Amino acid sequence: MEPKISKSKEEWKRELAPEKFQVLIDKGTEPPFTGKFNKHDTEGIYVCAGCGQELFRSNEKYDSGSGWPSFWNPISNDKVELVPDNSLGIHRTEVVCGRCGGHLGHVFNDGPQPTGERYCINSLALDFEEGGI
Numbered sequence: 733m734e735p736k737i738s739k740s741k742e743e744w745k746r747e748l749a750p751e752k753f754q755v756l757i758d759k760g761t762e763p764p765f766t767g768k769f770n771k772h773d774t775e776g777i778y779v780c781a782g783c784g785q786e787l788f789r790s791n792e793k794y795d796s797g798s799g800w801p802s803f804w805n806p807i808s809n810d811k812v813e814l815v816p817d818n819s820l821g822i823h824r825t826e827v828v829c830g831r832c833g834g835h836l837g838h839v840f841n842d843g844p845q846p847t848g849e850r851y852c853i854n855s856l857a858l859d860f861e862e863g864g865i
């Protein structure tokens with residue numbers, strides 16, 4: 733496990749663009765079909781927009797039709813942390829960055845094989861590094 737990054741809300745606010753702060757730190761959700769990685773098929777690695785940790789590979793991304801970038805697997809299980817989320821009166825599983833704790837999205841069990849998982853991730857929580865998979 734890589735060292736944890738711990739920053740105050742004020743520090744994050746200084747470093748992140750407001751729309752990224754709203755998702756990563758305030759656990760917001762971008763409107764569907766608006767994110768720059770929803771339809772994005774270039775080969776490469778998706779990294780955390782908060783701390784740069786590698787999170788997902790382009791060859792494990794698929795089009796779920798949800799309007800958000802969807803992956804059936806993280807690069808490895810220690811890159812993300814799964815947290816029970818009972819907000820909005822429904823039980824979901826939140827996905828946060830395993831290194832900085834930034835909110836990424838949620839994971840559902842209606843994804844494709846071989847995992848059956850759908851990591852539903854905000855484009856605003858990601859940056860992209862071309863190549864290298």
Ligand code: FE
Pocket residue numbers: 780781782783784785829830831832833834
């Ligand atoms: Fe992070």
